[in-house]
Amino acid sequence: MQETVSAKDRILTTALRLFYRDGIRATGIDKIIAESGVAKMSFYRHFPSKNDLIRAFLEARHEIWMGQFRAAVERRFAEEGFAAIARALSEWFGEPDFRGCAFINTVAETGSEFPQTVQHKCELELYVTELAKRLSLPAPAQVAAKAMIVMEGAIVRAQMGLTDGLEEMTMQLLTDLTRCGN
Amino acid sequence: MQETVSAKDRILTTALRLFYRDGIRATGIDKIIAESGVAKMSFYRHFPSKNDLIRAFLEARHEIWMGQFRAAVERRFAEEGFAAIARALSEWFGEPDFRGCAFINTVAETGSEFPQTVQHKCELELYVTELAKRLSLPAPAQVAAKAMIVMEGAIVRAQMGLTDGLEEMTMQLLTDLTRCGN
DNA sequence: AGAAATATACAGACCTGTCTACCTGTAGGA
DNA sequence: TCCTACAGGTAGACAGGTCTGTATATTTCT
Known part of the structure; x- marks a missing residue:
């Protein structure tokens, strides 16, 4: 029985940190191996090639991020509606190691090599659609698609450090979507 | 007198193509040298280090992109207002070698190492502010900042291939900004 | 003569991925 | 209960490629 975390888990944990912090190309296998204390x-x-680790990284990141985002949104959605999305994003932007969206960054680095990136965005849009339905909005899919545009934009602005008034503007853009005339 | 283009210009032209197409880290000096036919x-x-070329690339890309974007917007702005922005973006997204915004991609790859990236976004926002002023909108700076969020989001969505209904939704989001209640 | 470009070799670092050799805990059969 | 087989882990050397940047020697243009 192993008292410590398995080698595979330690590798994945290290990859989650380094791939996000430094980027995928900039992070070498040797560094991941050294920092996770694995041979x-x-x-x-466990990972026949670096690309296999990247795929595992994207899938793990998706699960973790979606879990945290959902939790942050649900905390206020009942009272605030779509404004809760802006607040959840803003909390994320304020984290000290925030460096943008891992999936956008991966696409920027690698192009369309990893379909998990687009998959993540589709599942996020599905969740936003569900939120729109819970508000009984007339065209939930259209509202969600527009909300995604706003959310992606807010993430990019935050990543570039252009955060002045960002939370409030994002909130206004998102809540405007829930008014009549979508 | 040189009958052909100078070596420096050939290098820069090649960098504009390869850095944008394949990314900065993925493009080696050797490849640029080979494709530009330079020793x-x-x-x-001309460029003491790769970073010097990256800086020159970002500055050149800024000039070229801004020129094309301005031209595309001005072509319709008088008649269509902010919808002209959505149309200009959509034209860009439709280009066969479109691969997102070079400046967003550079930030995704290199973090905050190159301030030219943020500088570009600030100058673009200034132009959008000017457009808002030309429409005599009450709060042009605020409208422009919101428009930037929408524009960045549209770019990212297009880069990920999620273009279904993108032009129309972007147009609605942008024109909604020009109505009363900012 | 001198500036600028060319071709090419090279250094040193880093990258992914393979190979060998060894260690350790555990499950199963005799 | 003991022995054995094996899965999983460790340590480190190594191959072959790529990367940035330098050095050398030659050529071309003015």
Whole structure:
């Protein structure tokens, strides 16, 4: 029985941190191996290639991020509606190690090599659609698609450090979507 | 007198193409040298390091992109107002080699190493502010900041291939900003 | 003569991925 | 209960490629 975390989990945890912080191309296998305290052969036993680790990273990141985002939105959605989305984003932007959206960054680095990136955005849009339905909005899919545009834009602005008035403007843009005339 | 384009210009032209198409980290000096038909020493005479070329790339890209974007917007702004922005973006998204915004991609790859990226976004926002003023909108700076959020979001959505209904939704989001209640 | 470009080799670092050799805990059969 | 087989982990060397940047020697243009 292993008292410590498995090698595979330690690798994935390290990848979650380094891939997000420094980017995928900039993070070498050697660095991940060193920081997770794992032998090289153990790494290649669990992940036959770096791309396999990248895929695992994207899937894990998706689960973790969606969980945190959902939780942050649900905390206020009942009272604030779509404004809760802006607040959840703003909390995320304020985290000290915030560096933009891992999936946007991966697409920027690698192009369309990893479909998990687009998949993540589709599932996020599905969740926003569900939120729109819970508000009984007339065209939930259209509202969600527009909200996604606003959300992506807010993430990029935050990533570039252009955060002046960002939370309030994002909130206005999102709540405007819930008024009549979508 | 040189009958052909100078080595420096050939390097920059090649960098504009390769850095945008494949990304900055993924594009090696050797590749730029080979494709621009220049000797390595000529390269390092004009650009002491790769970072110098990256800076020159960002500045050139800014000038070129702004020129094209301005032209595309002005073509319709008098008749269509802010919808002209959505149309200009959509034209860009439709180009066969579109791969997102070079400045967003550079930030995604390199973080905050190159201030030219944020500078570009600030100058673009200034132009949008000017457009808002030309429409005699009450709060042009606020409208422009919101428009920037929408524009960045549209760019990211297009980059990820999520273009279904994108032009129309972007147009609605942007024109809604020009109505009363900011 | 001198500036600018060319071709090419090279250094040193880093990258992914493979190979060998060894260690350790555990499950199963005799 | 003991022995054995094996899965998983460790350590580190190594191959072959790519990367940035430098050095050398030659050519071309003015």
